[in-house]
Amino acid sequence: MVLNVKVDGSHLVAAEADMAEPIDSASIPAPARRRSHDTESQRRGVLFVISSPSGAGKSTIARKLIEADGQIEMSVSATTRPMRPGEVDGRDYHFVDLTEFRRMVADEEFLEWAHVFDHRYGTPRAPVEAMLAQGRDVLFDIDWQGAQQLFQQSAGDVVRVFILPPSMEELDRRLRGRGTDSDEVIERRMERAVSEIGHWDGYDYVLVNDDVERCFAQVRLILRAERLRRHRQLGLIGFTRRLMRG
Numbered sequence: 001m002v003l004n005v006k007v008d009g010s011h012l013v014a015a016e017a018d019m020a021e022p023i024d025s026a027s028i029p030a031p032a033r034r035r036s037h038d039t040e041s042q043r044r045g046v047l048f049v050i051s052s053p054s055g056a057g058k059s060t061i062a063r064k065l066i067e068a069d070g071q072i073e074m075s076v077s078a079t080t081r082p083m084r085p086g087e088v089d090g091r092d093y094h095f096v097d098l099t100e101f102r103r104m105v106a107d108e109e110f111l112e113w114a115h116v117f118d119h120r121y122g123t124p125r126a127p128v129e130a131m132l133a134q135g136r137d138v139l140f141d142i143d144w145q146g147a148q149q150l151f152q153q154s155a156g157d158v159v160r161v162f163i164l165p166p167s168m169e170e171l172d173r174r175l176r177g178r179g180t181d182s183d184e185v186i187e188r189r190m191e192r193a194v195s196e197i198g199h200w201d202g203y204d205y206v207l208v209n210d211d212v213e214r215c216f217a218q219v220r221l222i223l224r225a226e227r228l229r230r231h232r233q234l235g236l237i238g239f240t241r242r243l244m245r246g
Helices: 030-040 058-068 098-106 125-133 144-157 168-178 183-197 212-227 236-245
Strands: 005-007 010-012 047-051 072-074 110-116 119-124 137-141 158-164 205-208
Touching (some): 047 058, 058 212, 119 125, 125 137, 137 144
Parallel strands (some): 072 137
Antiparallel strands (some): 005 010
């Protein structure tokens, strides 16, 4: 389900018919594939933000997107929280102590940072800007505070998607079904969810995750469309001039 999809101030309603099967590039004639590549290969990357309350599905959809799309990479955040079993420094997070995190904030090394559940999280600026300049897309699994800061810094490059649960009862069921949090932690997450949902209107697209596969398909459609926006197609000026010259 898609709610209040906003594109350049207009409101669109996406019908189920829009959720067609992904296009197989192999079915496109070779000349058409080449012409598309000539322009798209020179595009600027997208800073693609997915936010949701804990338990609404953003991490699952982010993981599926990374696995399915070779043109997008996950932004690796720095955090002050302890490393969990199975995590790898530099792959899952850059684990730093509070002193180092404060130094990075003071030196403006973060594109965004936030204080979440007693720990600090931030997006290092340098690797993201390098990927963006190379035409690589960067995926952010961050909250509304981080999305707001990122938009303030890089508005033209940012696309923001907010994922809602179908109901608060379902969100509570999903959190309890994880079996990883105490009742106290779940209550805190549910309280925070109400606050986070209140920021839905600060996003470009708002989806309801009542079916994870359908929601994932919608996210992929959004990303594909945003890659084709005119201001990201850096090769279009030269391409159109060549066309006009014949």
